[in-house]
Amino acid sequence: MAVSSDSCRSLKYPYVAVMLKVMDPAGQVKSKSFEMTIPQFQNFYRQFKEIAAVIETV
Secondary structure, eight states: OBSOBTTBSOOSSOEEEEEEEEEOTTSOEEEEEEEEEHHHHHHHHHHHHHHHHHHHHO
8 A cells, every 4th residue: 555656746546556477479478557545446346256257177
């Protein structure tokens, strides 16, 4: 969680900073980072849980 950001001195609301490692079509692993509000992160987390459940059935 963050209370400040490079692009904003005072966010006034807590944010979650997320860093993902993803593979591009060429097979290169790259890091991607972004910030989300708490509700956005909770939704993101739920979606990942749903994806994981589907992948387990394959």
